[in-house]
Amino acid sequence: MINYLEVFKESLNKLKSEGNYRVFADLEKLAGNFPQALNYKDNSVSEVTVWCSNDYLGMSQNKDVLESMTNALKKVGAGSGGTRNISGTNHYHVLLERELCYLHQKEAALLFNSGYLANQATLSTLGKKIPNCVFFSDEKNHASMIQGIKNSGAKKVIFKHNNLDDLEKNLKKFPKSQPKIIAFESVYSMDGDFSPIKSICSLAQKYNALTFLDEVHAVGIYGERGAGVAERDKVMDQVDIIQGTLAKAFGVIGGYITAKKETIDFVRSFSSGFIFTTSLPPCIAAGAYASIRHLKFSSSEREKLFKVVSDLKNSLKKNNIPFIDNKSHIIPVIIGDPILCKNASQMLLDDFQVYVQPINYPTVPRREERLRITASPQHTPKMIKKLVTALCSVYKNLGINKSMSVPLDKETVAPTTPSLAPSDAPAPAPAP
Numbered sequence: 001m002i003n004y005l006e007v008f009k010e011s012l013n014k015l016k017s018e019g020n021y022r023v024f025a026d027l028e029k030l031a032g033n034f035p036q037a038l039n040y041k042d043n044s045v046s047e048v049t050v051w052c053s054n055d056y057l058g059m060s061q062n063k064d065v066l067e068s069m070t071n072a073l074k075k076v077g078a079g080s081g082g083t084r085n086i087s088g089t090n091h092y093h094v095l096l097e098r099e100l101c102y103l104h105q106k107e108a109a110l111l112f113n114s115g116y117l118a119n120q121a122t123l124s125t126l127g128k129k130i131p132n133c134v135f136f137s138d139e140k141n142h143a144s145m146i147q148g149i150k151n152s153g154a155k156k157v158i159f160k161h162n163n164l165d166d167l168e169k170n171l172k173k174f175p176k177s178q179p180k181i182i183a184f185e186s187v188y189s190m191d192g193d194f195s196p197i198k199s200i201c202s203l204a205q206k207y208n209a210l211t212f213l214d215e216v217h218a219v220g221i222y223g224e225r226g227a228g229v230a231e232r233d234k235v236m237d238q239v240d241i242i243q244g245t246l247a248k249a250f251g252v253i254g255g256y257i258t259a260k261k262e263t264i265d266f267v268r269s270f271s272s273g274f275i276f277t278t279s280l281p282p283c284i285a286a287g288a289y290a291s292i293r294h295l296k297f298s299s300s301e302r303e304k305l306f307k308v309v310s311d312l313k314n315s316l317k318k319n320n321i322p323f324i325d326n327k328s329h330i331i332p333v334i335i336g337d338p339i340l341c342k343n344a345s346q347m348l349l350d351d352f353q354v355y356v357q358p359i360n361y362p363t364v365p366r367r368e369e370r371l372r373i374t375a376s377p378q379h380t381p382k383m384i385k386k387l388v389t390a391l392c393s394v395y396k397n398l399g400i401n402k403s404m405s406v407p408l409d410k411e412t413v414a415p416t417t418p419s420l421a422p423s424d425a426p427a428p429a430p431a432p
């Protein structure tokens, strides 16, 4: 007899012993008071400052967004009631897809229930349906792209992260007549580095490949109208398929792709992950529409975000807290050890009411465990001061060696000696 529960427990115990077991903070966001939230723990409630949200611009609490969602909810009710094909296409979905076309200057757009699904469903459909297709996938691509490529059953070549020579070396190995798709991101979520979009698109043209660009961590934040890094770099027209999320800087939920109309019609017609699921509630589409339009005409949120990011980076530098000094809004503070990383996060929460979730393997490679700090326009100088003071104290109390953690001058993480606690440091508490 197989004891299934023992099988599960064994795997979970292994995860716990490695320090990679995930524990969710039980939070209640406070509308109108972003980035503050209530933290429910052990029958008590305390107010904390969130420093790890992907609601990068605080749009989940924006007045226009809330009003649009409330009005739509009252007007058409809660759920959509069906798949897009069977009574689930509401006028709000149509308006949102049209708006996404304007945003990315593409002929057509297609909504999915999440950014994950947009990647997974689109790539698996393309790889399955284009005969003899080969994927060229950046080695740091998000799990959703990896899963989509895998599900397609098509051949896959992984190229070195942001490495044009390696990409070209691999492209050259295949006949020009063979269909190819290059899948990559504009801002990599864990290191916060940018990809060379223009150069990758040039290679794609040279070798007759399609380009699929994930702008999940860029939409809303980069570009004059918040269309992402491709807009900022003036290369939107060179990318074949732009994928994005409505859940991060746009503050709502949902994902999408935009491309030429034949491409979108192809995915719309053949993608199981699009066809066989109930569509997003119309009020969600209304909120996302309002958010996109707000950020299209207002740059103040973007400007404030980058001021806070710059102030925080300066303060971290002054206090010798090592982080990956990329050019983006993502601030990875490398700890380099899973247990220390968990303990650092727990101490920040318990002792300083500062919430930064630890990021451990497999989200990042082992020995690159980190506190991934994300700011927003709503974080104040006082909050920055409190965060940096708390980090200094946590580094000291846990014996984290600042000089061993991470190179400060690189856009990517170089292999480093893990920052293990010295032997005379207090023994780390068991992982929560």
Ligand SMILES: Cc1ncc(COP(=O)(O)O)c(C=O)c1O
Residues within 6 Å of the ligand: 114, 115, 116, 117, 119, 142, 144, 185, 189, 214, 216, 217, 245, 246, 247, 248, 254, 255
């Ligand atoms: C690079 C990247 N792509 C896609 C996704 C999935 O997007 P969503 O959260 O909208 O499902 C994520 C999520 O964190 C991501 O980091």
